[in-house]
Amino acid sequence: MLFTGQSGDGSTPASTHVSAASPGGIRRLGLDRSFAADAEGYTALAENALCPVCHDFLEDVVEVNCSGRHVFCRPCIKEVRRRGKPCPSCRGHFYDIETASPLTRSFIEQVRWKCVNFEQGCTFTGTKREMETHLDEACVEQEVNCSFEGCTQTMKRALLSSHREKCAFRCLPCEHCGESVAVSLTEEHLKECAGYPIECPNGCGEKVPRGDVSAHQSSACPETEVECVVPGCGETRKRKAMETHEEESMGKHLRFVCLRLAESEKAREKGEEKMKSLEEGVKRLSAANTSLKSSMLSWELRVQSLSKENAQLQKRTKDLETKMETVMRDCRSADCRLSELEETVEEKQDTNVLQLTLRLPNFRWRASSRKKGQFLESRPFSFMNYRFSLSIFPKGTRESKEGHCSVWIRPKDPNVRMDFTLTCCVVLRTRQDPEGTGQVDFCVRLSGEENVLLGYEDIG
Numbered sequence: 001m002l003f004t005g006q007s008g009d010g011s012t013p014a015s016t017h018v019s020a021a022s023p024g025g026i027r028r029l030g031l032d033r034s035f036a037a038d039a040e041g042y043t044a045l046a047e048n049a050l051c052p053v054c055h056d057f058l059e060d061v062v063e064v065n066c067s068g069r070h071v072f073c074r075p076c077i078k079e080v081r082r083r084g085k086p087c088p089s090c091r092g093h094f095y096d097i098e099t100a101s102p103l104t105r106s107f108i109e110q111v112r113w114k115c116v117n118f119e120q121g122c123t124f125t126g127t128k129r130e131m132e133t134h135l136d137e138a139c140v141e142q143e144v145n146c147s148f149e150g151c152t153q154t155m156k157r158a159l160l161s162s163h164r165e166k167c168a169f170r171c172l173p174c175e176h177c178g179e180s181v182a183v184s185l186t187e188e189h190l191k192e193c194a195g196y197p198i199e200c201p202n203g204c205g206e207k208v209p210r211g212d213v214s215a216h217q218s219s220a221c222p223e224t225e226v227e228c229v230v231p232g233c234g235e236t237r238k239r240k241a242m243e244t245h246e247e248e249s250m251g252k253h254l255r256f257v258c259l260r261l262a263e264s265e266k267a268r269e270k271g272e273e274k275m276k277s278l279e280e281g282v283k284r285l286s287a288a289n290t291s292l293k294s295s296m297l298s299w300e301l302r303v304q305s306l307s308k309e310n311a312q313l314q315k316r317t318k319d320l321e322t323k324m325e326t327v328m329r330d331c332r333s334a335d336c337r338l339s340e341l342e343e344t345v346e347e348k349q350d351t352n353v354l355q356l357t358l359r360l361p362n363f364r365w366r367a368s369s370r371k372k373g374q375f376l377e378s379r380p381f382s383f384m385n386y387r388f389s390l391s392i393f394p395k396g397t398r399e400s401k402e403g404h405c406s407v408w409i410r411p412k413d414p415n416v417r418m419d420f421t422l423t424c425c426v427v428l429r430t431r432q433d434p435e436g437t438g439q440v441d442f443c444v445r446l447s448g449e450e451n452v453l454l455g456y457e458d459i460g
Contacts, residue, residue: 026059026060026073026075027132028054028056028057028059029056029057029116029128029131029132029135030116031046031050031056031057031113031116031128032050032055032056033046033047033050035113035114035116035118036111036112036113037112037113037114037125038114038125042111046111048107048111049107049108049111051072051073052070052072052088053072053073053076053077053079053080053088054073054076056073057128058071058072058073059073059074060073060074060075061073061099061100061104061105061108062074062097062099062100063097063098063099063101063104064087064094064096064097064098065094065095065098066087066089066090066093066094067090067092068087068089068090068092070087070088070090071100071104071108072088074097077097078097081094081095081097109127109128109129110127111127112125112126112127113125113126113127113128113131115131115134115135115141116131116135117135117139117141117142120156121141122139122140122141122142124139138157139157140156140157140158141156141157142156142157143156144160146160146163146164146167146169147164148164148167148169148170148171148182149169149182150169150182150184151167151168151169153167167183168182168183168184169182169183169184170182170183172186174186174189174190174193176190176193176197176209177193177194177195177196178195179193192210193210194209194210194211195209195210195211196210197209197210198210198213200213200216200223201213201217202217202221202223202224203223204221204222204223206221220239221239222238222239222240223238223239223240224238225237225238225239226239226242228242228245228246228249230246230249230253230256230257231256231257231260232256232260233249233252233253233256235249354381354383356381358378358381359378360376360378360392363376367394367395368394370393371395372395372396372397372398372400373393373395373396373397373398374393374395375391375392375393375394375406375408376391376392376394377389377390377391377392378391380412386411386412386413387411387412387413388409388410388411388412389409389410389412390407390408390409390410391407391409391410392405392407392408393405393406393407393408
């Protein structure tokens with residue numbers, strides 16, 4: 001049986017009689033009562049710390065609701081319940097699984113055990129958690145794997161150090177490039193190592209690092225073909241023969257140099273002319289820039305002036321709007337006052353005579369919407385200490401002839417008894433006929449017995 005994990009010394013535990021990871025991430029060590037610590041009483045305690053199902057150390061401890069409240073590993077008892085089996089300890093029925101109490105879990109976790117390698121001589125004792133750390137990091141009898149990549153050997157931890165010193169898969173720095181390379185792969189690495197010295201491909205006899213061959217050939221190798229550095233010569237020689245070429249071709253090289261100097265002088269003169277032209281262009285641009293700045297300043301001042309004028313115009317507009325609102329309010333007030341005055345403009349009154357003009361604004365429009373029997377009524381007026389109103393039936397009352405209207409004087413205080421004779425003369429005037437038309441005279445006696453409507457019908 002195997003378990004996995006990384007040891008503190010870089011080794012990987014290899015094998016023992018413990019199991020690998022179990023369901024739910026539980027690490028099984030294959031503990032039983034024989035692994036209980038030798039101290040007095042631990043054997044009995046160890047028996048209570050073992051799962052009745054897997055017979056290993058209780059992990060993720062739970063208890064069931066059977067009569068004995070027995071405890072198990074959670075994965076183990078879940079599998080029992082899935083199969084519909086009774087409690088493995090008492091064969092009693094159960095249906096609920098609960099996490100064991102903290103006291104129970106603490107009791108189980110504090111049981112001490114001998115190392116699983118105690119038969120090989122390990123003397124460690126401790127809790128199950130402490131043993132896991134001991135096996136991963138310290139137990140010299142524990143079988144571990146070599147940590148070097150590619151090595152498959154296993155051994156006791158005590159032998160690991162000596163094995164690592166001679167393991168063919170241990171890594172050492174390359175003496176040429178410094179890269180870490182496994183000992184078994186050193187020869188393969190040297191075939192590609194950039195720092196390994198090799199013979200120059202041109203056969204110059206020098207050894208240079210493999211990564212520097214190109215630089216050596218282009219800058220130092222005496223067997224490399226190079227071109228003469230004198231402009232215009234164009235001949236090529238091996239680098240080792242170039243000095244001889246320069247001595248033999250000195251006169252020719254001198255003519256090339258003089259020709260090149262003459263060309264350079266002409267180019268310099270053209271450059272000076274172009275420089276002068278550029279300087280004049282810069283002066284023109286500078287003058288234009290100054291002019292643009294002046295023009296921009298003038299426009300900025302103009303914009304500021306226009307902004308001030310705009311602000312003044314906005315203020316004047318707001319003042320005019322305020323004045324217009326005031327005038328409109330005055331006009332509306334005057335219209336209201338005029339309407340009142342139009343209803344009672346000319347009023348003359350003495351003790352027994354009252355002459356007045358009653359105006360009905362928008363009469364023609366208002367009369368057009370009235371039906372027969374519907375009337376328009378004026379504002380009340382006073383006469384002889386009584387209040388009356390004038391009612392006009394534009395299309396007459398129900399008893400009027402077709403095409404005639406009716407005029408009525410209505411007392412506004414029907415509960416007051418009047419005892420006098422009222423003589424009325426009604427003249428209808430319009431804007432088209434200001435002189436009046438349809439004059440009506442009628443006289444009615446008002447007694448204290450009743451106050452009837454005073455009216456005249458069939459006015460043409």
